[in-house]
Amino acid sequence: MRVTTYREALREAMREEMQRDERVIIIGEDIDAYGGTYAVTKGLAEEFGRDRVRDTPLAEGVIAGAAVGAAMSGLRPVAEIMTINFSLLASDQIINTAAKVRYMFGGQTNVPVVFRMPAGGGAQRGAQHSQMLETMYAHVPGLKVVMPATPYDAKGMLKSAIRDEDPVLLIEHELLYGVRGEVPDIGEEYTVPLNRGDIKREGTDVTLVTFSRAVHLCLQAAEELAHEGISAEVVDLRCIRPIDLDLVLDSVKKTNRAVVVEEGWKYYGAGQGIAAMIYEYGFDDLDAPIGHVTGVDAPAPYAKNLEKAAFPTHTDIVAAVKKITPVRSGR
């Protein structure tokens, strides 16, 4: 094991898969000459050539459509959409084509395409550049939506996504690229499945159900809660479609309490969906209503102080946990 960044882990995943399989290509805006908007693809064009690492004109719709068509005809494209905010311009091809063709064409085609895109706020990028939007895609049957929080998961899941025969959205987070974590040494092959969550910290009093960058906020909160005698289990879903529901339910069975934590908007968002699933299948295990920590229900503001107030912090999580969890005596 060694320590590396989320960014490098993603790049390694692509490099290894491109070495392994000639059919893997990367297309997207500014992935080559610019060096990658978040420098994830840096160096890959030099290594694999500009046939396989292709800068596109600035046009998300055709990037997505061409990626889907390429996937249907033998390539294994990884399409980078510069940020999820711009994916709305590609949403028709993702939702109306990628998610549906296998089904509507009677199973005659696979669509082994990967869409990589960063989401999220927190860098003062304003209303049009700070959205999560994962819910839009997670709602759609035919897609897989993967949102890793650590370098280990990012690498392992991107490798799985590239090998997967179905369309996968790998949603990264703009503030995670510099995050460091343990990753097996180069050459030590591993993948992470696209249908399994992961307990990132064990606990007994309350279950924090979360994904993407919020995982780190939850770990921070769990640490703080531990000092106050509350033992929080952190369940990192890692993928929200499919969702590893049993992992969540088993945890809730043990803790009898849950708080769902996400960065995105609250209403009709992924978190409400997760909460509804826990209620539906785990109603009797719950001793209290599920807590829910989310971003504020507003477009993202630019000003530093407003933005700070707009997104959830570990303090919000601590407060939400305390609201539903009695501190056990004697601890």
Add this chain to the structure above:
Amino acid sequence: MRVTTYREALREAMREEMQRDERVIIIGEDIDAYGGTYAVTKGLAEEFGRDRVRDTPLAEGVIAGAAVGAAMSGLRPVAEIMTINFSLLASDQIINTAAKVRYMFGGQTNVPVVFRMPAGGGAQRGAQHSQMLETMYAHVPGLKVVMPATPYDAKGMLKSAIRDEDPVLLIEHELLYGVRGEVPDIGEEYTVPLNRGDIKREGTDVTLVTFSRAVHLCLQAAEELAHEGISAEVVDLRCIRPIDLDLVLDSVKKTNRAVVVEEGWKYYGAGQGIAAMIYEYGFDDLDAPIGHVTGVDAPAPYAKNLEKAAFPTHTDIVAAVKKITPVRSGR
């Protein structure tokens, strides 16, 4: 009062508002020469002229963007997106522009635009023409999402939407256009607010929470349940953003049971959001987990028998209610 169709009610709303306010215009594909895809706009071009009822080229992105720009600069456009399936091509302008400009420009502009669009399946139109997708928009702060089920509500809410200073999506349903219902006589002015649900049938044993075409399925189910001694209250949300939560909670306080009924996909959909809200604010009033009746989690199939199985029926609702509601003895 007289009886008219949902289609005519919508047309009357536009006609009356165009008569009342010169700034109201309609733009969209095939609204004039073709006579309106669902004949909703039929005759309006002749009546109000082709300056105010404008056929557009086949390009949803610019329809939406131009409608938003026109709304920001003094017109009150009603943009028809032929179906919600194609709205994905307009989703950038709806979500990244319409929903955000007032906020991000410091309140300096209003966006009095209405997007009308039919949603839904049930006419064998296949995977790319049968979606609900309302959740995508209801998730976004800055938008209002209105989904009337009756001619009365359709007319009253479309009139309110046109007068509203904020962006409103009025989502119709392809199978509702021919539905008939009571509507006040022409000349009898009325509107329906965009933030109030409506009890479409009173009941005491269980609350059916629903919207759009599913309202009619729920009314049918309630009728059938009545014969079996179960009294179901049908709460038609009418708008899902904002949501008239107190109306739902008051009903649940009375019945202690709820079933959410919708046509769309289950996971991360509007219904899970609604269920999560009921749990969050009405947990203690619930005697059983909330039931949930939805479309099947698959792209819409074409074949008649498959399609029939893909969308919820009143029988599914009856079954879901019975699962959580004991038949009271002595009734």
Add this chain to the structure above:
Amino acid sequence: MVIRDLTLAGLNKEQLLNLHYTMLLMRHFEEKAAEGYTLGKIGGFLHLYTGQEAVGSGVNLALEPNDVVISSYREHGHALAKGVDPNALMAELYGRASGVSKGRGGSMHIFSKEHKLFGGYAIVAAQLPIACGYALSAKLLKENFVTVVYFGDGAVDEGAFHEALNLATVWQLPVVFVCENNLYSMGMAVERAWAVSSLEPRAKAYAMDFEQVNGMNALDVFQAAQKAVKRARETSRPTLIEAKTYRFRGHSMADPTAYRSKEEAEQWRQTSDPIVLFENALREAGIANTEDFKKNDDRALQIAAKAVEFADSSPLPDLQSLTEDIMVDPTGAIAWRRPR
């Protein structure tokens, strides 16, 4: 000179009569489909190809079996030309298990892996970017197929047209864009939707090669397609073809055609029926006669009628297929639960 050595556009009598047959098969198939729709056997939307037969049949004659065809919801003709079994095609329209897409797609979503007829897309213009992807595969995987993508004049208005044509020239993709300009999208006349009267300046905007053809003349279409396909295959360069044509029927079976006069449509049918025009040409060239035509007509009608029989007697899809084939990976379904 022996009669059977006569050729037109480099095609011999057999090839020419095959072309004739293909058009007739399209014509009769669509008539039968219209009947099926009227009888309530076919649901949803039904967009017929009637009037446009010369385009699909002419282009197809320029293709190798290995070449790829991608189309819109108005794709029955393209599928028949590419060799898709009329029985399986009609069964798809009928929503039967024996349909090309197992009855799950319907009229708008025809796909045949075997014949490289790769869909049937119902979002206007979405097929153009998808076709670029196929062409990219051909280029990078060094498979020598050409991708042909059909679309209408309305599709030209969408941003996807612009993005796809630009990508195709910038990346030099072996793709042929065939615009079937039938003068209307749904009710929108093309002269109200475009400020230009031909697609030529659009092609120039992307420095793309362009061919304008009379879409009612199958041989003109064939020759333009031949050039474009050769260009794509040999030099990996795209072409935009504009074929001016006319749909004899409404946009779909649900269209009241209020936006055009009966006279206009009648005029086109009388003077520009691509089958009649082709028969005249063959007759004038002394290549074939009424008897030849009659034989083809009978055969096509019979095949179309048999397709209806086949479709109508085929079983509905199994109910369990409702949730099959959504994903390759069965654990990709959201409701997947851990094995215990």
Add this chain to the structure above:
Amino acid sequence: MVIRDLTLAGLNKEQLLNLHYTMLLMRHFEEKAAEGYTLGKIGGFLHLYTGQEAVGSGVNLALEPNDVVISSYREHGHALAKGVDPNALMAELYGRASGVSKGRGGSMHIFSKEHKLFGGYAIVAAQLPIACGYALSAKLLKENFVTVVYFGDGAVDEGAFHEALNLATVWQLPVVFVCENNLYSMGMAVERAWAVSSLEPRAKAYAMDFEQVNGMNALDVFQAAQKAVKRARETSRPTLIEAKTYRFRGHSMADPTAYRSKEEAEQWRQTSDPIVLFENALREAGIANTEDFKKNDDRALQIAAKAVEFADSSPLPDLQSLTEDIMVDPTGAIAWRRPR
């Protein structure tokens, strides 16, 4: 002949020196903004206009106060030209309550109702359809304003460009599309993104009037804009202007500019600085001298410095403003509860 009667492009000395001042204000403002960014006072993305000053200032001189300007995230220069208060502009970049957009928009979302500078949009090319909507209002409400919309060479690649230009000609909208072709989108060189070397064939694809100008020459820009604005105002017809220019700095402050050589950028700065070129022209025409220029330079620098002071001493927005102005209707918020 008296010196002060000398004109260039029909502009007198005062107007010409104003134009000069506008460019200098843009230049100094952006330098101060860059400093603010480096100091961490400005967050998010910061895209500077440095090098492109001749375009925004030249176009603006052709406008009436009532005319509308719509732009992208690279809009500081356009805002200053339109008369937006540099203090309120800098305060917006600093995220302060006194900013034009109350600190909620930031550098990319400048909007001033008073000056009809109607945004600052950060989705590439989204402003083009929006501008069509403004022009439609002008046309239907019989308000005689012209709408100018600025965008980059990269925006041309988006479907929105195609859809907007087509709508503008088909509907004959009084709008001027100004493409500031600075040779790169982010790292994508325009010659890799387009198969054509000028936008002229693109304009022809929509039968739209076209003007190509040297975007480093403010007077050339002014004269092309004058023609286009007159055309829009008097005949309600759109124009596409392509102004060839160059951004002296990176795409944003975060750009390492790996895709172009230092020499290339240096060459542009040395030979094509629009301010230097303009000063030379004024000097050569004998209209103004170094002293005049110095005066403008001092004034612009002072205004920019004062803007920084103003911004830096302005309070942050009130925390409660986080959820203000989302909607006009406060009951439109999802969490609205019934009054009891």
